[in-house]
Amino acid sequence: MKNEKRFVKYDKKLRLEAYWFQGILQRFPQHFHEYYVIGLVEKSGLRHMCYDNVDYYITAGDVLLFNPRAPHNCEPMDNDLLDLRCLNIKPEIMRQAMLELTGSSELPLFTSPVLRGDERTAALLRELHQMIMQEQEDLAKEEALYFLLEQLVAAGISKMSAATKAPPVQKVTEYLLEHYTDKVTLEELADVAAMNKYSLLRLFTKTEGITPYRYLETIRIGKAKELLGQGLEPAEVALMTGFTDQSHFSKFFKEVIGLTPGQYRTIFRVK
Numbered sequence: 001m002k003n004e005k006r007f008v009k010y011d012k013k014l015r016l017e018a019y020w021f022q023g024i025l026q027r028f029p030q031h032f033h034e035y036y037v038i039g040l041v042e043k044s045g046l047r048h049m050c051y052d053n054v055d056y057y058i059t060a061g062d063v064l065l066f067n068p069r070a071p072h073n074c075e076p077m078d079n080d081l082l083d084l085r086c087l088n089i090k091p092e093i094m095r096q097a098m099l100e101l102t103g104s105s106e107l108p109l110f111t112s113p114v115l116r117g118d119e120r121t122a123a124l125l126r127e128l129h130q131m132i133m134q135e136q137e138d139l140a141k142e143e144a145l146y147f148l149l150e151q152l153v154a155a156g157i158s159k160m161s162a163a164t165k166a167p168p169v170q171k172v173t174e175y176l177l178e179h180y181t182d183k184v185t186l187e188e189l190a191d192v193a194a195m196n197k198y199s200l201l202r203l204f205t206k207t208e209g210i211t212p213y214r215y216l217e218t219i220r221i222g223k224a225k226e227l228l229g230q231g232l233e234p235a236e237v238a239l240m241t242g243f244t245d246q247s248h249f250s251k252f253f254k255e256v257i258g259l260t261p262g263q264y265r266t267i268f269r270v271k
Helices: 091-102 119-133 139-154 167-178 186-193 197-208 212-229 234-240 246-257 261-266
Strands: 005-011 016-024 028-031 036-043 047-051 054-058 063-066 072-076 082-089 108-110 157-159
Touching: 005 119, 005 261, 016 119, 028 212, 028 246, 036 119, 063 119, 082 091, 082 119, 091 139, 108 139, 119 139, 167 186, 167 197, 167 212, 186 197, 197 212, 212 234, 212 246, 212 261, 234 246, 234 261, 246 261
Parallel strands: none
Antiparallel strands: 005 016, 016 082, 028 072, 036 063, 036 082, 047 054, 047 072, 108 157
16 A cells, blocks of 8 residues: 555564554554464454454454454455554563562463453553664563563463464474475375375364464464565575575565564664
8 A cells, every 4th residue: 555654663672573564554464473463453444353263243442352362354345444553572472470479480371362441451452562663771671571561461461371282283283493594395295194184184274273384384474574674685595494486485474463574674783
């Protein structure tokens, strides 16, 4: 879109990424993140979201709560533009915060990806997000993070239970994590799972909420983010993470992250 705006900041103190999209019409394909995403829909018409194989409809005022590795997509139901604020919180940061807030180091689980009508949580998220975008360095910013997480705990975060995957799916996910730089085939994955290709494809997609190919591509994007954060060039990162060419890498990166690899890389540059 011609008048869209996309901003991103990395807060070194809190070790959080903050995104601010204004006036976008983007469709986000099925993917997942290795971190928690806490978002606020500030302006939007109705959008359809499939999260962990469940359909939701979101609009302005909704708070979004995504767990790590939970597959999701999102697309507009009309031509209304989207204004969205997001914070990305790595599991290790969340674990430390939970230890200090609750006395337990167990990772939390958001019981629903959409928190509706909670004006207090929305206000706390907006306040913290604005502080990060404005690069404030005072005590208030750290306080705001803990007040936000405390509010989310009060709003219904439950303990994370260990999910038991079917052994073939577990084997395939582990294989994809180990071989994400390789040219992996469905036949190869079927051999790993000791299943025929169609049965594996059906079981994996039903269990994970995402196809093996999309799972692999999403792992690659996560690894690419780490390398871009170290200052590597996008073309080099594309090769290092198993993408066949930089064009495909850049296209999928923006579809999932909402930024080009080059735009994402700039937030880590020393000023």
